[in-house]
Amino acid sequence: MSEKAITRRSFLAGSAGVATLVAGGFVGFGSWKQAKAAEKTEQPVLATAHSMCNACSSKCGFTAYTIDGKLRKLIGDAENPMCKGKLCARGYGYSQIAYSKDRLTDPLRKNERGEFEAVSWDQAYSEIAEKVASIIGSDGPQAIAAVQDPRPSGKYYTTRFVNALGSANVYTHAAACDLSRASGFLQTIGASTYSSDIVNSKMTMFIGRNYADAIRPSSVAQLQQAHESGARIVIVDPRCNNTIAFADEWVPINPGTDLALILSMAHVLVAKGLYDQEYVKANGVGFDDWAAKLVSYTPTWAERITGISAGIIERLALEFAEAAPAASIEQGWRAAIGSAYRNSGETARAVCLFNTLLGCWNQKGGALFTSTVNSGALDEGRFPKVPKPAVPLLGLDDYPLANPATGSVLQAAKLAKDGAIKGMFFYQSNMAAGYANPAYLAEALGSLDLMVVIDVQMSETAMLADYVLPDTSYLERTEIPEFIDGMVPAVALRDQVIDKVLPNTRPVDQIYGELAEACGVGEYFPFTVEELADAQLRTVGLSLESLREVGTSFFADKAYAYGAVPIWNTPTGKIQFTSDACVKAGLTATPEWLAPSVMPGSDDFRLIGGKQPIHSHTQTTNIEDLMQITKDYDLTRVWMNADRAAQMGISDGDTVQISSSVHSGTVRVKVTERLNPTALWIPSHYGCSSPEQHTAYGVGLRQMDFVPFHIEPAYGSAMTEEVIVTVKKVGA
């Protein structure tokens, strides 16, 4: 690289920002492409462009610095609300996916021997279209389904394609993520999410939510700011996770019993009259029924279940009362409330009701429904409307509380096994390794007549497919804009920042458009992704070009204001202390104590999982930079409580055999004081079984292998931590 081409600068030259630098030596990616086309130049061309990360679903905005169309470095965009100028280890590391030697290079078709062979795009499309036509002909369009882990273009194009075929069956990963949370919230407050105003809170409690390991940089910053300005931060988690750096207290709860803690804290508030009675009366329905049930949930009762002393439970409740309304239980995500236990959905309901007792909704420091901006209606001439499918999303009859926006993908797997769904498309979804028991899922998806996977690498899900279509990486394509909720709502763009690395890969928008054409529904895709992005942005007063310039743009006129009484979008128009839908689904009217489906005894453990800050599910383990850290720090180890380990004669670093009812495997142990004694903790990223992922293959154990296939009643989630394991020292 010639250093002449860039403005050399030193630390002492001052704090000239990126903008100055761009003026000094870098050009926009578009200009670089033009320059490259116009002349053959010896000088390396340096360019910058804004885009959004794809290492997790936070989608942080960054500026990419490139040299001759290749990525040089990334710097988080200070304006982006997700990253606030910072990227995490995953974000830096995952950028290397573009240049991974394990990228999928060509469309693949599985032959009769079960081996993949490269085929042309046209051949793949025409064969897929033939099978789609055959399935629709025999079973109707409702036998077609798709699964996508939501990303801007992926979500739009997957949904449009499947809807165009006449099917409503578009699922997400939610059943192994936040389905119970979203669904329980919907039953209670009529919204699937809320945001805790941590920075302005006097007290915020996190239940099974871990900002320091499941990182969104702006959330880490908010937590740190709250902690440093004196907010009381309480971490309820069987594991003392790394968020403890910015917390005041760790509440080491027995896993699966968070519901008992919340019910008991509610008991204290109601018994002592320390709740916002006026607020409850004005906004709630069915409070008296819940209050009657709460009578028996004393702290002494909860102590036996949660392992947390009655004194601590009572103190936490009193601290909440003191801090209200500038206090809340944070919404949580995957663990505890999201999809872990038989009682996750009911725990989510209880969380909302507890926050209601605090009167904290839309109060400064409380729990907020922040502002949203979305694309307006588009010209139907250019962007034709897809007719609404005749048959609604499959699975909601069996799991009636499941959030209809995501459905229960596990029920879809069952329907595939039973033959009701015959053709499935997957976009950026590694369902087979991450959503539930892999052996069950392999059998269920193996029953399909047609399975198509669009991805960048040979995931375990791709291994099961009949056709694998190679996507471009996120750095190589422009997507439709991402609208971001917040105190000031925003929109950001994933844009192409590097040259296409592999010539025969295609971006997701193009793949679905061409698939649609082959399937005879191409009339719904007569536009490019740039045209769609630009049209969406013009409905909110922007354009593709204007957003490209800045990366992230804000809607200051739509800024959130404290104090507004939310519109409770429930059947009663109130906060539902009782829910008819829950009764209809076989649950109790108000959230009552519901024990987990399994409980460990004194000789075994509940296997619980969680994230490490260097990986996103199974998506990043094949990245060399990140997997090297796993190896250097022996991060595949399971965590075991020190007392339990001592009783079993297990020392730090020993190898143990872990066995559940469905799987067994060996791994080293990290002996720690940072774990509840009833739990064994396993990182959720490892155990890759795809030999084509040369870095990740065979490293560590896979959490989901140990979990039997089962579905949370009414809510449809994976119950990922309803599993008991025994542990045996190897060689003992």
Added chain:
Amino acid sequence: MARYGMLINTKKCIGCYTCLVACHRQNNLLPTENFIRFEERETGTYPNVGVENIPLQCMHCEDAPCAAVCPTGATYIGPGGVVAVEEGRCIGCKYCMAACPYQVRVVNESTGTVDKCRFCTVTATDGTKTCSCVEACLTGARTFGDLDDPESDVSKAIVELNAKPIAGDLTKAKIFYVR
């Protein structure tokens, strides 16, 4: 000439490895070429526990033992007090690795050079405002600057937070820790 140094506040460190991967990516290092090494310490017993994450890297010692033992002068103390490595002179004898009490010298497996943290700010070019690890740190645990300038952020923070080298006066280290 400046005398560069750094402060690392372990009370703010969440052990997320962001500094390490940022260092890799921004400096174009091999996956095994770790200029930063983490130590994790648990304190207390269940359930009253704490954890301390300690990132270690070249301390840019004024009396650098690695430079003293280098038989070819490949490791030297350069401008600003930055301990530097001249790739062409390194013969890969690994004396420096043996001599470094902080175990932060690391072999570049493709060239054989024994490399280390370069305080990359000093040679930063494209868009980097300060050392990659400092810029990347999510929690502001790191501060970089001129130790000879009493008004620099790092000098003021060292005084305010009573930061000390990680191993006392083992060497004249220029990274100061808050623990």
